Amino acid sequence: MTKPVNEAAVVFLSRSANEGFARATAACFAAQLDPTLDEVNDIKTAVSEAVTNCIVHAYPDCIGKVSMRLRLFGDNTLEIVVKDWGVGIEDVAQARQPLYTTGDETRSGMGFTIMESFMDGVKVRSAPGKGTTVTLRRRVSLRVGGGA
Amino acid sequence: MAVTCTGENRVLRAVVSGEVDHHGAKQIMGELERSINAALPRSLTLDLGEVSFMDSSGIAVILRAYRRLGELGGELKVCNIPEQAGKVLRAAGVDRLVSFE
Numbered sequence A: 001m002t003k004p005v006n007e008a009a010v011v012f013l014s015r016s017a018n019e020g021f022a023r024a025t026a027a028c029f030a031a032q033l034d035p036t037l038d039e040v041n042d043i044k045t046a047v048s049e050a051v052t053n054c055i056v057h058a059y060p061d062c063i064g065k066v067s068m069r070l071r072l073f074g075d076n077t078l079e080i081v082v083k084d085w086g087v088g089i090e091d092v093a094q095a096r097q098p099l100y101t102t103g104d105e106t107r108s109g110m111g112f113t114i115m116e117s118f119m120d121g122v123k124v125r126s127a128p129g130k131g132t133t134v135t136l137r138r139r140v141s142l143r144v145g146g147g148a
Numbered sequence B: 001m002a003v004t005c006t007g008e009n010r011v012l013r014a015v016v017s018g019e020v021d022h023h024g025a026k027q028i029m030g031e032l033e034r035s036i037n038a039a040l041p042r043s044l045t046l047d048l049g050e051v052s053f054m055d056s057s058g059i060a061v062i063l064r065a066y067r068r069l070g071e072l073g074g075e076l077k078v079c080n081i082p083e084q085a086g087k088v089l090r091a092a093g094v095d096r097l098v099s100f101e
């Protein structure tokens, strides 16, 4: 793979207050691509889903660490890697099915479906007891006359 | 207050405001539940005009209200849906279940 043009990373605790922090951080990093408001909203939504999963599912009875790495490539692609060291997922294909949830009535089982429909690529790697890594990729449109 | 309710004669309007993520949804769900239990509405309109962000946590909030209204023999409508929230709700197919206006 080609080298990223820019890169940043944050690590935070699996507290729900950090959902907004992660969204804002990703939006801020993405701003250098001069995205449209719709593109920023898509990125924030997908990040919110990935990070919320770490907070809700990865660490069900404790507070753990979540990392988010943001990378920018020359073809205007943004890559966001959200990683936890929590319980992991037994069957990733099943977890990605619409409506599949192991959560309570406050979950709808649509998180992965939303990530998939808002991003160009979603990769999930997970091992039970070890943790989960979700890689989101989104190409941001080049605007005519925009950017420097 | 994340939810502001107005109405009479079992016709309720609830204006939801702020970020409807996992962090905010618990309070919203609780406030909405209390208003529904107090008013026992036969019609509930959820006004999303003041929502600044919504993710899948909002889907559960709306589906819960939909089920509660069903139990009460009432109808749920969702209105003033911001662009971002609308995209989330449509991606999840909520528009096929609940009427949007």
Ligand SMILES: Nc1ncnc2c1ncn2[C@@H]1O[C@H](COP(=O)(O)OP(=O)(O)OP(=O)(O)O)[C@@H](O)[C@H]1O
Pocket: A049, A053, A054, A057, A058, A059, A084, A086, A087, A088, A089, A095, A096, A100, A101, A102, A103, A106, A107, A108, A109, A110, A111, A112, A113, A132, B056, B057
């Ligand atoms: N980081 C994670 N660690 C452990 N399990 C996970 C993780 N992410 C997802 N899962 C599992 O995959 C399932 C599906 O995730 P998805 O985000 O699609 O739905 P949900 O989180 O259950 O509900 P929603 O996102 O609609 O609130 C979860 O219920 C959980 O079992």
Ligand SMILES: [Mg+2]
Pocket: A049, A052, A053, A110, A111, A112, B056
């Ligand atoms: Mg989820």
